[in-house]
Amino acid sequence: MACQKIALIGNQNSGKTTLFNALTGANQYVGNWPGVTVDKVVGTLKSTDTKVVDLPGLYSLSPYSPEEIVSREYLLSGDYDLIVNVVDAAHLERSLSLTAELLSFNKNIIVALNMMDVAKNNHIEINVNVLEQKLGIKVIPMSASTGDGVQDLVNALNNVPQRQKATIYPQEIKEAVVKIGSYLKDKNDFEKEFISLCLLQNDKVYVHEYMTDELLQVELVKIRAVLEKQYGQDMESKLAGLRYAFVDEAVKASVVKAAANRSKNFSRAVDNIVTNRYLALPIFAVIVYVVYYLAVSTIGTWGTDYANDVIFGEWATNGAAYVLDSISAPEWLSGLIIDGVIGGVGAVLGFVPQMIVLFILLSFLEQCGYMTRVAFVLDRIFRHFGLSGRCFIPMVIASGCAVPAMMASKSIDNINERRITLIATSFIPCSAKLPILAMIAAAFFPDSTIVAPGVYFLAIISVIVTGVILKKESAFKEEVSPFVMELPDYHMPTLGNIARSVYLRCRAFIVKAGTIIFSTVVLVWFLSSFNFTDEGFGMVEVGDSMLAAIGSAIAFIFVPLGFSSWQCAVAIFTGLLAKENVVGTLAVLLGVGADVAEDDATLGVALHGEFSTSAAALSFLAFNLFSTPCIAALGAMKRQLASSKMFSFAIVYLTVWAYVYAFIIYHLGGLIVGQVAFGAGTVVALVLLAAILYLLFRPEKEKPMMGIKVKAV
Incomplete structure (x- = not known):
């Protein structure tokens, strides 16, 4: 009989989400590590009304984690017609353990014997007919990543054979x-x-x-x-x-398995190097450097320069100006479209080529299996700071967007470890922050290749310092949860999976640029172009605008950080809605549009008028990168923290940390490179640095024992 609803379940990293995408045409996130799905996701089988429910990956139905509880509760609800158990053919012994538990449910089951291509490469031969007889259920050999056997599975869904009762337990x-x-x-x-x-x-x-x-x-x-x-x-x-x-x-x-397993031998040989106690971190540092060198300093920058200078700087601007002139458009409309929309949104979209390169490289590292090794390596370090390697997964996801990263923290069952992760994940440069980083790097450090990876490592330092400081507070003090994660064999990712991952991440950025950023830059343009005058309400010079008055009133807050213009102050505040707004706002306020002289037609050149030194520019960058994330990410954080008090603490902590970080960078960093003279700011910066060191090395506070009463005898 045909099924109306299918429950898709399997081990973590068994290719379950890839199969879900192949069956439904959805674009769920795919990664070569456990924990990608942390809640059930519902899709519809292509060209049918059949619902497919993608359940979190798990190894057992014993409720030791939130994912296992989600899956078990859904299976017990019985709100489905068929269980499709995704099994990794290359690791059959491990995968079938969950299958044995699923046989306890009085439902029809089909085993999707996935990754048959990997099994073949590992010289593993599986007699599917014998396996079916032993399990008493239908087994479909397939490879979700290549599409082989997917149609066979779809055909089987329309004619599900009655299962035979397998004998697992004695009478x-x-x-x-x-x-x-x-x-x-x-x-x-x-x-x-x-x-x-x-x-x-x-x-x-x-x-x-x-x-x-x-x-x-x-x-x-x-x-x-x-x-x-x-x-x-x-x-x-x-x-x-x-x-x-x-x-x-x-x-x-x-199963017939050849004595030599080249894939496993290769994985072990590579792991002996990349997880080595002494080599692992230097290798990780080199890989991060190469990733950001290609994305921000070379290949990605070539695409961004072309987009900014040609596509938006010439084609879009000149084309819009020609059309507006031909219809004799009023001055305000020309200003809105050229200076507001093209100048603001175009300045943000111009960084998409860099994002594409970055996400291609990160997706390759994730899907080939390397990022799982990084989580394993960092577990040895993070464990000393109140975190585990499991926390690294949300942090890598945050390189695309902080919102799914916050949601991924649900897989951390230790509540205090999860809270620290939610706060610390905000430090990771996401796609929205990349344009700010690229903007400052291109304007003030065009020949340097270490600024972008350096900022990434500053984020890692922020994570570690935050973990140490918060771990010593009684409210966060708790034993770090055990970190158990399978290291999958290395394999070459498919082009389709990488393209899907890059598409999803870039689409989220572009959609935001077409909604929130568009609305913000239009509002910024309006406020920076109009004000009340003696002659009434009308267009004015930007320095006499309503926005200039507002920005001037709040600019004093950032004077100690090395920048005092009202334009920078406004850009920071619009960045609280979405970090991409920082670039778009500056583009509008600094006149990067048709009215700018030809030799000043880049945002980078205009920025030199806002920041007197590169230390001030780095201070501006640091505050924007390490302060509170966008509104959407804050909403996700609030839901995961499930505490208004803890959420308020997180906002205050992130804001204070960003301000202190920027202050130290400007005054101490500027002093070291000879751009800032020794003065009161230097003394304050030294005091702040000493305070951070004290918080790092002070004795830990004991967590009070709750619910225990001692009776005098």
């Missing part, structure tokens, strides 16, 4: 499960078998749920005592052992 355990199920009056037959097995093996969630049911608890104690005496071990270990034995038998009967 005495089956009888015990039935007996326990008879006490579960509040559960339907669909749920009883799975919940009974969970209770039998002391599953903490269901034991807690039924702890007040005295009859059930008495029966459970009796049944466990009898079975544990018979088997000589606890039931959790026994049931797990039976599932593993079932999987081992199925694998031995159906």
Whole structure:
């Protein structure tokens, strides 16, 4: 029979999200590490009304993480017709362990035997017919990344064979499960078998749920005592052992594996180098340098220069001016379109080529498996600072956009580790911040190739320092959660997956440029072009505008950071809505449009009139990069923190940190390079630096013990 709703479930990193995209045509994020999906995602099977529910990847249905709870609760709801279990053919023993648990659900199951191309490269041959007989369910060999076998899976969905009952547990355990199920009056037959097995093996969630049911608890104690005496071990270990034995038998009967596994040998050889205790971090630093060198200093910059100078600087500007002149457009309309829209939005969109190069490189590193190794390496470091390597995943996702990065923090079950990650992730330069970085680098450091990677490492330092400082506060003090992550074999990413990842990240940026940024630059243009005069309301010079008055009133806040113009102050405040607004706002306020002289027709040249030194420009860059993220990211942060008090703290901390960072960069950095004289600002900067060092090395505060009362004897 045809299915109306399909539950898609499998191990982390088994290609489940890639299969979801192939089935539905959706563009979910794909990465070669665990934890990409942290909540269920619903799509529609192509050319049908069948719903496909993509559940978080997991290795077990035991509720040790938020992802496992999401998947288990959905499976127990029974709100689907079929389970499609995505299995990694190259790691069959590991993947089928989850399959054995899924067989406890009274639903039809199809195994999507994915990554058959990888298995073939690893010289692994699988007899699909034998595997089907052992599991009692339909098995479809396929490769979601190449598309091989996907149509076979779709065809099978329309004619699902009735499953055969696989024999995993002996008769005495089956009888015990039935007996326990008879006490579960509040559960339907669909749920009883799975919940009974969970209770039998002391599953903490269901034991807690039924702890007040005295009859059930008495029966459970009796049944466990009898079975544990018979088997000589606890039931959790026994049931797990039976599932593993079932999987081992199925694998031995159906799999032929060559003695030499070139893929694994290659992965191990590479890992001996890239995860080496002494070489790992230098290699990571070199890779980051190369990525930003190609994206910001060379290939990406060539595309950005062409976009800014030719596409928007000549074609768009000259074309718009010609059309406006031909229709005798009024002055205000010409100013709006040329100086506002083209000058503002065009200045932001001009950085898209750099983003494309950056995202291509990052997507390659993610999907080939290298970024998983970085998370493993950084776990050894982050663990000393109140974080684990798991926190690195949201931080890498943040290089595209902070919003999904905040959502990805749901996979961190330690609440304090998650809170620190949510705050620290804001420091990572996202796609919205890249135009600001590229703008300052091109204007003040055109021949330097270390500014962009240097800013990335300043962000890592901010993450580490924040972790150390907050970890020592009693409100954040808690043992770091164990970090368990599989290191997948290296493999060459497909062009389609890389293109999809780049498309999604760039599309989000361009859509924002067409909505929020467009609205902001139009508002900025209006406020910078009009004001009330003696002759009434009308167009004025930018220095006499309403925006100039507003900016001048707040510019004093940033004087200690080395820049005092009202244009910079306004740009910072519009950047609080979306960081891309910083570039667009400056483009409008500094007159990067048709009215600018030909030799000054770049934003970079105009910036030299705003910042007297490169130290001041770096200070401006630091404040914008490390202050609070955009409104959308703040909204995601608030939802994940689930505490108004903690959210308020995060905003204050990020703002203060950015201001202090920028202050130290301007006064101490400027002093070192000879651009700023020694003075009161230098002394304050030294005091602030000393305060940071004190917070880093001070003794930790003990977390107060809650809920424990001591009775005097």
